[in-house]
Amino acid sequence: MSNMLIKIAKATEDFLAYVGKYLVSKELATYCDLQTAIGVTEEDVRENPELKDPYTLTTREGSLLTVIDLQGCFEILSDSEFEEMVDMLRVKLSGYMSRPGHSFSIGFERDPERAFDELMRLAEPQLNSARRMGLQVEDVIVDRMRRNAPYVAYEQNLLVVYTHPTVMENEELKRELRVNSEQRIAHKVPAMEHAQNPASVLMALKFRHDTFLKHIEADFSKSGPGGRAGVMLKRLSGHEAIKRIRIMVNRERTSQKFRPVLPGDKVIPHGRADEHDYSDLFAPPICYQICANDVESNRSEMVFTDELWHGNLFMELGPQELQPFARLFDSIEQKLPWRMRMDLAPGGLDGMRGRRMLTSFVGMLPANRGIRDSFAALEERSRQEPTCIMRVTFSTWAKSEDELRRRLASLDKSIQAWGVCQVTGMRGDPLAAWASTIAGFSVKSVANRLVPPLSDALYMMPLQRPATPWAGGGSMIQRTQDGKIFPVQLASRLQDTSIELTAAPPGSGKSVLGNTQNMSMVLSPGNVRLPLIAVVDVGPSSKGLVDLIRDALPDNRKEEAVYIMLQNDKRFAANPFDLQLGARYPTVVERNFLANFLAQMCVDTSTATIPGGVAGVCGELINLAYADRAGTGANLYEESIEPLVDQALLDTGLKVRHDATWWEAATWYEVADMLFAAGRVRESALAHRQAVPVLSDIVSYLNAEAVQRYDDARVGSGESLLKYVYRCLTDAISNYAVFSGRTRFELSSATRVVALNLNNVMGGKTAEGYARTTLMYMFAMNIATKNYFLDKETLLPVIPSIYEQYHMARIADVADELKALVMDEFHNTGSDGQGQDGLVDTVVKLGREGRKWNIRISLISQYLSDFPPTLLDAATSVYVMRGGQAGDERVLKERFDVDGEAIKRLRQEARGPLPAGGNYLAIFKTKVGKIVQILTNTVGPTEMWAFSTTPADMALRARLYEAIGPYEARRLLAERFPSGSAAAAVEYRKQTSAGDGQQVSIVEQLANELLDEYYRQQTRELAA
Incomplete structure (x- = not known):
């Protein structure tokens, strides 16, 4: 029951x-x-x-x-x-x-x-x-x-x-x-x-x-x-x-x-x-x-969900004049939310055979002849391509009925203007109508059946939107001019390598974009600590980034981000021949760098090239120097050279383990090994620095038998190759205190982000000056990235076994770390063919192995023509910050197959930064295809004030930094000038100044006003 x-x-x-x-x-x-x-x-x-x-x-x-x-x-x-x-x-x-x-x-x-x-x-x-x-x-x-x-x-x-x-x-x-x-x-x-x-x-x-x-x-x-x-x-x-x-x-x-x-x-x-x-x-x-x-509908064809009213529109008649979707997109109000659904199925004429037969009878009448002709034209075209069944629906929504009606009216007008379409909002069941606007929700659609040829339907589809392969998310959020969010993932796995080239004349927004990229890398998804970033710059543009990061770190971690103004004196000396702790010989990467570095010292400034045979000589010199220092020519230990080493030997009891005779023959390598075995890693590293060759040692090996086989070689001027190399290397010893002796300057092991300003060590705009600048770029690069390129295959063969566990831990520490090498103002090394060979070869080798080292390389210059063909061909991301440059356009056409509409839009839209952001042409070579789009970099006022290199902004920022500190200064500036710049205010004051002989500059007046305002606010807050 x-x-x-x-x-x-x-x-x-x-x-x-x-x-x-x-x-x-x-x-x-x-x-x-x-x-x-x-x-x-x-x-x-x-x-x-x-x-x-x-x-x-x-x-x-x-x-x-x-x-x-x-x-x-x-x-x-x-x-x-x-x-x-x-x-x-x-x-x-x-x-x-x-x-x-x-x-x-x-x-x-x-x-x-x-x-x-x-x-x-x-x-x-x-x-x-x-x-x-x-x-x-x-x-x-x-x-x-x-x-x-x-x-x-x-x-x-x-x-x-x-x-x-x-x-x-x-x-x-x-x-x-x-x-x-x-x-x-x-x-x-x-x-x-x-x-x-x-x-x-x-x-x-x-x-x-x-x-x-x-x-x-x-x-x-x-x-x-x-x-x-x-x-x-x-x-x-x-x-x-x-x-x-x-x-x-x-x-x-x-x-x-x-x-x-x-x-x-x-x-x-x-x-x-x-x-x-x-x-x-x-x-x-x-x-x-x-x-x-719950969904409700009313008699006015509207649908109400939890908080929104939805209205629908349907295309009754297709466009009389065919237009692409882009025309509709541009005509709709920017602030209007809307949706379009377009259904496309085969068999457009199949369901109209009976009607076609009917028109053949009534078509004899003049009024109906047009209908018959339309059918005939459609049938004729169907022999060339399929005709389809197409249904098109639209929807918009708002929080009130009145606002929805306004939006529906606006959307209706835009659709009607899309090639002259006819639209209706009435379709019986409101829920069925609304369901017909949601793609994938239902196969059915209550919209009127249209019968276009396939090509017409495709022409109306939303195909021409700018595509990003990182739609799911990227470390750098950019946008397009028409409002599409465009995420970009730097050092993406969708790219085989990560070599970025930026062409940016002065005033085009280069510093802001460069700092945006580096800040985006700092905040990359998945990071658990600061990535390793080395910026080699000329000028202060990277200082804002470092200050921003330092201010955001706890007090005990400030050394993780440092900014250094490099000087050509012994205070900043760093021996490029230093090795990984315990190593007797350089790794493959280190040897390649040293060979290029020595060869770069030997650039023939009359031809802006490295003479033939120089690379071979430099390679032999490197081999001989390290072999000798690891063998019979090892540097002997001397007291008082490194007081910390001497004290460590006493503290550990190592000093008394051997007699005076043993110590007279002891080498710095042996001392380094002893201290390392005793757990004194820091002192071991100091001893190890005394064991390796220096630049003056390299010169002495020019007389070695292995090098003398080059004795008959001559350079272009007729001078002996070996004499030429000797002259170049001795000149370098005399001119470059920063890399001709033993290391005195080093970055802390805790440092993760470093910016090196080369402004005070640059060469001039001559062949000799370019060669000097290139050497300084290479030197700075080596300082900042020396520990980026560690792997057991190349490191373990050159170190004693007692160091293996130590280095394996270091290798594991940096293996998966995201790293970046950024070189700004690259044109200072000379344009194509002006002696960059050593630097370019180093960068290209590192870039092509970038996936192995997990490194992103970014080079920034004024024009694309500043980069040699080797780098242009190797680049996987290219950013052009200003249009109208004939040289850039030529390179874009010849090297990147970019011309026509892209260059036209580059000229029209990339004219320098505006309050809404800076436009630029972006090219990404990815595994899914080459992306070419115009993007806009819009940063927040706080970032903008940190990154700006406009003279007036820099002067104002510097005064406030000194007075109240960087964090409070940026906050104050962002509140007062949310556009990220005070340049317009400064210019206005200059134009309206009475010229009454006031001794204080406009910028200083503005700074004083801001400080007065800041202190008054502080006083009010304390009183409250």
Whole structure:
């Protein structure tokens, strides 16, 4: 009896649910087609071993779909190039769009009101890195995001690819359905009416779907004009796709961390247990996970979710004058949130055969002749390309009905102006209408059927958006001029190496971009401590970055970021021939550097080249010097040279272990080994420095037998090669105190970020001056990066075994560390062909092995022509900060295959920094294709005040730094001048100054006013 009552109760419940859904009012979930996902198969894993999440979803009708992030075009395209790309896509897609079985749905959404939330989502990894590192820069990060928010919008562009059961022949479909049913019975698959049922999927359909997907991804990516990359697509996982659809349905209450439950995910039993239905043991259908909120509709075709009113528009008639999506995008209000969905399916004319026959009869009448001619034209074109069924819907939303009506009116006008379209807002059921605007939510659309040729439909799609391969997140958040957020990941795994070249004339925003890049690297996702960054600069532009980092560090960690003004005297002496502790010989990287360094000393300034044979001589000298110092010519230990070493020998008792005779023959290498074995690492390092050669030692080996084989060689002037090398090296000993003797200057082992200012050691604008400057760049590079290039394969063979454990720990410490070598003002080393060979060879070798060393190399100069061809060819990222430079344009065309529209926009848009930011052309060579886009660097006022190199700003900043300290000074300046510069205020005061003989400068007046304001505020706060 009890079982009978249960059955009656259940039947009643099901009946009431049916009535509620279909006869009284349908709930939102019934409009959603999505049911479940197909788990990752063995075949999927074979093709992509890293695949973890399913990517194929299913619908009630048995169709399969995959959601793809349609990023847009790899490169900037002109109108004619875009038309060429569309035509290529038409050719590639015609086969699929000529027969039933596949369809597309494109969903483009832009929401300025979500801009700050999206920026903060992208900034979250940076905030987490800052917290892990103990770096108090949260305010700086948020400051930057707030500054960018007014200029950008949340944007997504989804391509939903469908494969329908109609792709199979009727007999095949029946057979697959029968086999599927038999397998479910054989495996006793339980009933699960209210749960996801993966067993209902036809796997034969998945094979066709996967094949279609691969073709689509290849066709879009290879559709660019002239053989270039076309449209960037990135397949989304099922979890990510469902999250995005749910956010469109309920953006107010859906977290960015929302994750649906799919087959293979952990499921906790839920709901009522039923012996005949096991739905409580499986995840609920996807449609119910998406539609978890109450949705209301009213008689005015509006839909209300938790906090927002939504309105819809539908394209009744297509454009009379075909225009690309970019025209529609540009015409819509920047602050208006909106969404467009475009559905595209084959068979445009198939459903109109009867109407075509009717027009053949009535077409005899003059009024109907135009209709007949239209059909005839469409049929004629269908012989060249498929005609499609296209439906286009739009949606916008607001927090009030009145605001929604205003937005709908504005959107309506823009759509009508898009080639003269006709639009309506009435479609019967408001929920069905709203569901039709959400890509992937439902296959069905209530919009009017349009029948365009395939190429016309492709021309209207949102394909021409700027594409970034780092849409999921990057360390540097940039933007495009039209408001797309454009993350960039420095030293990305999508690039084989990381060699960056920046061309930036004075006043083009170079210092701000360079510091932005380095700060972004400091805050890279995953960092647990400051990365190793070495900046070689001419001038103070990097000082702002170092100050910003130092101020954000605790007091006991200030030495992790240092700024050094290098001088050519013994106080800053660092012997380039120093080795890793315990080593008798240089590693491969160290030897390559030394060979290039010595060769650079021998540049023939009359030809700006290194004479032939010099490299061979320098290599022999290096080999001889280290072999001799490790053997019979070892430097003998002397007391009083290193007092700390002497004291350590006494403190450890090592001094009394041997008699005076032994000590007379003891070498510095032996002393270093003894102290290291006794645990005195610091003193061991000091002793080791006395054991290695110095530059004057190198010269002495020119008389060695191994070198004398070069005795007959001559340089261009006729001088003996060996005499030439001798003269060059002795000149270097006389002229360069910083690297001609033993080391006196060293960076702390705790230092992570170092900026070396070479302003006081630079050469002039002559051949000799360029050679000197290049040597100083190489010297500074060696100081800052000496410990970047450690690995056991090259280090262990050159050290005694007692040092192995010590160095293995050091190798492990730096192996996975992100590192950077940044060289600013690179043109000071001379333009192409002016004696940079040693430096260029070193940089290129390090850059090409950058993945091995995990190093990012960034070179900054005034023009692209300052960089030699070797570096231009090796570059993987290029930034051009100002347009209109003929030399830069020539290099862009010849070396990077960038011309036409990109250079036109570079001229128009990159004219120097503005209050909203600095525009520049960015080129990224990645594994997915070459990216060419115009980007904008907009920093927050705090960063801007730290990074600015405008003379007036620097002068004002320096006065306030001295008076109240860097942190308070930047805060005060950011509050008073949120644009990040006081240049306009200073200029205004100069123009309006009465000229009454006042002795205080304009900048000093302004500084005094700011300080007075600051002290008054401090007094008020203390009084409170």
